[in-house]
Amino acid sequence: MQELKFFVITDTHFFKNSIGAYGTDYELYMDTQQKCFAETEAINRAVFDDLARRDDADIVLIAGDLTFNGEKESHRAFSEMLHDFQQKTGKQVYVVTAGHDVNAEPYGFNENGRFTVEGTTYAELYDFYRDFGYDRAIEFDREHLSYVADLSDDVRLLVICNDTADAKHVTYSDEFLGWIASQAQKARADGKMMIAMEHYPVLAGQPLLALIGDARQSEAGELVDTLADNGVHLIFTGHMHNQSVNVVETQKGNKLVDVCTGCTIGCPAFMRLVTVKDEHTVQIESIPTPDFDWDKHGQTGKEYLKVQFDRMIRTFIDCMENDPVRFMNKVHIKSTPALQKAFHVLGKRLRRMTIGGFTRLLFVRAAPEIKNHSFTDFAIDLVRIVFEGNQPFVEGTPEGDTLLRVFRRLAPFFKSMKDAQGEPVDFYEMMKHTVGNYGLDDYNTTLNF
Ligand SMILES: [Fe+2]
Ligand SMILES: [Fe+2]
Structure with a gap:
């Protein structure tokens, strides 16, 4: 051939x-x-x-x-x-x-x-x-x-x-x-x-x-x-x-x-x-x-596109505090005055929170290397890496270990979860393999059939 x-x-x-x-x-x-x-x-x-x-x-x-x-x-x-x-x-x-x-x-x-x-x-x-x-x-x-x-x-x-x-x-x-x-x-x-x-x-x-x-x-x-x-x-x-x-x-x-x-x-x-x-x-x-x-304000094309991606996520987080109605519209939640207030308070706290501050809410310890980092910046990275692939937050990294502790803590709340096509989901495994890539390389790989 x-x-x-x-x-x-x-x-x-x-x-x-x-x-x-x-x-x-x-x-x-x-x-x-x-x-x-x-x-x-x-x-x-x-x-x-x-x-x-x-x-x-x-x-x-x-x-x-x-x-x-x-x-x-x-x-x-x-x-x-x-x-x-x-x-x-x-x-x-x-x-x-x-x-x-x-x-x-x-x-x-x-x-x-x-x-x-x-x-x-x-x-x-x-x-x-x-x-x-x-x-x-x-x-x-x-x-x-x-x-x-x-x-x-x-x-x-x-x-x-x-x-x-x-x-x-x-x-x-x-x-x-x-x-x-x-x-x-x-x-x-x-x-x-x-x-x-x-x-x-x-x-x-x-x-x-x-x-x-x-x-x-x-x-x-x-x-x-x-x-x-x-x-x-x-x-x-x-x-x-x-x-x-x-x-x-x-x-x-x-x-x-x-x-x-x-x-x-x-x-x-x-x-x-x-x-x-x-x-x-x-x-x-x-x-x-x-x-x-294009006028990319001195950035490379790659940086320019990344800035746009991060802008999208940052807007969601900012809106929670500053424009909860817009936030709820975007995530398809019906807006009520009580929810507006709740999202405003939550958004305000999240924006000022460190990773360690966030994980403490769940009685989980964050890795010392990252516990003082901004939670918002981490959340933005987290969403982006899911789309970029070859997700780096695997077991053995400070981010991966912290996230795995969080997922283990949350797993009991998602016991009977199903995906959009009705298949049962193991929450812990789903999240583990979403933030860390343990499978095929998403960029360069040789496939054997
Ligand atoms: Fe498309
Ligand atoms: Fe499409």
Whole structure:
């Protein structure tokens, strides 16, 4: 089998900047966003210039959420940029669309506040993206904008999308799962290795993310079995804007690895370079997205994106004290005067608290090296590392040992916990593996099937 290399990027969230992304309301909006907005055109242009220069691979997969929010002008500009890229470099782009690509009422911001711009229908996506996979496909399912295409003589790509004209993020019907199974079987019969791409992860990026309903493909277990038991052992995903590599084994003993890649326009921003060495060996490398042309106040691109991420978390913590109504809105809690007061007091205490002060509330001892550190700064780091992957707070580190004591103390309160798909959860194990990575390397690893 001939070695094959390709790039994977995801969640490009391209926004045509001339629509407008500035003003007081824009800044207020950006207080709670992980991803950039005004900057996304500049970032994407830098990414594709970089991909054009790199001669490691001639294929680029994009795992969905192509535009910021489905603005038609963004789709037009982004697809033009992809056309240009293909034409100038001879490289091939394969896309899947996702929830952020269809929207009846997307928006921009200017000095007068937020305004609505022309959106995009599901039916229109075909015309924008037909040159980026659909028309090269050997099988195409128009209803799901899903397809099968040969990347080389030996490797075949299955692209599945969980949107239809009528609904977003659908549970796959038996009929569609049957289509997937038959495509996988056909690949085997044709002597091809099949790999897959879907916007939604099939495995939770980190265990805690399994509690979020929208973090995974719904009824993911059925899809996992359909893929792995029919010989598809690798899927590339996005959506959660986190970096992770996870593996699961089906009841029949077949493996599936989900490689979820961070978005290009927010922290953590990475591209993957994938080398299929042979049917049983795939190497995954992670490359930070390149710096981009923007007034970044003297920061590197990476620092700039991290500042935006931390701003989002800090806003939540600040709001608890200073604007509890906004806080409750953001976390979907119904606001009452009593709760407003409670969150105000809690927020005020938390903001001034050290790690040691916080753990003492739970009768737990913090490691001496970190007990005087700010609790807020620690909380921000904690949230960020869950998304960055390769979480460093493992057993044996001051942070890890402190957190494990906290989780052990809290575990009895979460005894009958279930994840968003109804599976029972062991709170202690879930939290331990969320703040510390004990499994596969989330950045650079060699997968063996
Ligand atoms: Fe996204
Ligand atoms: Fe998404």
